[in-house]
Amino acid sequence: MRAVRMTAPGVLEHTEVPTPEAGPGEVLLRVGAVGACHSDLHILDAPAGVFPIPMTLGHEIAGTVDTVGAGVVGWSPGERAAVYGIIGCGRCRACLRGEENRCRVTPVGGVGLSRDGGLAEYVVVPASRLLPVGDMDLTQAAPLTDAGLTPYHAVELARPRLRPGTTCVVIGIGGLGHMGLQILLATTAVRIVAVDTSTAALDLAGRLGAHHVVQAGPDAVEKIRELVGPPPDGADVVLDFVGAQATLDTARQVVATGGQLLLVGLAGGTLPVRPVADEPPPVPFEAAVAVPFWGTRAELHEVIALAHDGRLHADVQTFPLAEAPQAYEALRRGDVHGRAVIVP
Ligand code: NAD
Ligand code: ZN
Ligand code: ZN
CATH class of the missing domain: 3.40.50.720 (NAD(P)-binding Rossmann-like Domain)
Structure with missing residues (x-):
């Protein structure tokens, strides 16, 4: 599949990688839209060793379930979902309260932060990260997961x-x-x-x-x-x-x-x-x-509800996957208004 990856600090490449497979408890999502967040520029600018390299960027993701891994219940191929990007440890005091954005074990763990993200044709995420978006336009759903949350x-x-x-x-x-x-x-x-x-x-x-x-x-x-x-x-x-x-x-x-x-x-x-x-x-x-960090899954559910009710609408500029590097350059120059969204 095609993916846009950080291959060295500051270097973003549109390249071919093997299509990943969903492991137990995971879902393979066909990516419908990915928001280009300013944090991706901070990730690119970080010195070697802070983030995994190579890594597919993109932590603001919406898509369609392609296949489900062993043991996944509640999700079937064809369903449309937004991805809650944080992956907390699931067992610390904060995670147990549903405050994964305050996880005391993996404070910035997540899709496109500590493992491959959504700037690709497909992405694998734990099924527990998915929230249903119904028939919402995926270029609207993706920005909800971070720019909204x-x-x-x-x-x-x-x-x-x-x-x-x-x-x-x-x-x-x-x-x-x-x-x-x-x-x-x-x-x-x-x-x-x-x-x-x-x-x-x-x-x-x-x-x-x-x-x-x-x-x-x-x-x-x-x-x-x-x-x-x-x-x-x-x-x-x-x-x-x-x-x-x-x-x-x-x-x-x-x-x-x-x-x-x-x-x-x-x-x-x-x-x-x-x-x-x-x-x-x-x-x-x-x-x-x-000093807020991202948000909780329950809050993302509420953000999606605001969008469904027509009270929250991202002002979106779309780019094809191959032009993701240009979208980030535009973001750096201050030439993006609202959110740049990449459509693989
Ligand atoms: P963006 O580039 O889309 O928006 C930044 C806006 O700030 C632009 O409209 C720009 O014109 C304006 N701006 C720049 N310099 C300014 C100045 N000196 N005075 C007034 N306005 C100025 O960026 P974004 O994707 O909205 O992200 C914003 C910031 O939030 C980034 O630093 C990003 O890394 C961070 N972020 C933090 C979290 C968190 O959880 N804490 C989550 C997501 C993003
Ligand atoms: Zn972000
Ligand atoms: Zn935790």
């Missing part, structure tokens, strides 16, 4: 603060951010300020229903404070889907006293938190900082 989980963590009359600043309206915005609109009554460097991303935010949009830049903090109030007031919740130094600095300067910062993006910035007696605190007093 990760912001959904972050919003769940922030939900106690997301009350009517509060404000939420959303930084980075890309793959995750444009889904996060819709999740906020569908499940809360907050006022939303969307922030991005790209005017196309801000246009998308406006079309989706953001109450205010602010272009990121040297005066972003000032412009956001005009909307959410200056310190010690500010935004009740800030979702940072970028994680660069500039966005973390913006985030900590616009969050309210007692507010919450959720750092989802992994762009490499640093957030100072230690208060110093005679200086303004780097993060306001009583603020909470969370």
Whole structure:
């Protein structure tokens, strides 16, 4: 079969590999669609030894069951499914609570992270990772599994603060951010300020229903404070889907006293938190900082329900498998709006 694999750090190759077979408890899925997540760029950029090499990338997968391995019950060939990408140990305290995104044994284990992913004609996954999607378009189903699930989980963590009359600043309206915005609109009554460097991303935010949009830049903090109030007031919740130094600095300067910062993006910035007696605190007093990771299977089920009900729709640009490397280059340049989805 054809697959797009990381064959060395930074190197992505469209190549031929043997079609895998489903082992006991596993399913061979014919891949229908795979989202190109910005995390794949971080995986490609990581030094040798952090991720398996060679490895087929792609952790945002939807497809059709081709064959089922020994002992699999509840799934038959022809059924359509989204893949929950995390593979926790299944027996630690967190996994037993259904919080595989907090697994204490394999904290970043998963399809396309610690074993071959979905940028291929077929992928093998444990049957327990599949969630039914019915007749949903698979290019819509795939982005739900990460671009939808990760912001959904972050919003769940922030939900106690997301009350009517509060404000939420959303930084980075890309793959995750444009889904996060819709999740906020569908499940809360907050006022939303969307922030991005790209005017196309801000246009998308406006079309989706953001109450205010602010272009990121040297005066972003000032412009956001005009909307959410200056310190010690500010935004009740800030979702940072970028994680660069500039966005973390913006985030900590616009969050309210007692507010919450959720750092989802992994762009490499640093957030100072230690208060110093005679200086303004780097993060306001009583603020909470969370570092969400992906989400739970139960949350993915809820994300799929939102999409089925027409409240969550990925803005998708599709690419054939052979053009996956070009899709990632476009993502790196900032030329993808919404989610790039590869259709093998
Ligand atoms: P993306 O490239 O689709 O979107 C990023 C958006 O941020 C773009 O719209 C871009 O214009 C904007 N942006 C870039 N720099 C900016 C700046 N300085 N100020 C304001 N906006 C800026 O990326 P994505 O796939 O949505 O992923 C976003 C981040 O989240 C990545 O770092 C990714 O690795 C991370 N991620 C984390 C998790 C998790 O579980 N914590 C899960 C998935 C992705
Ligand atoms: Zn991802
Ligand atoms: Zn575990």
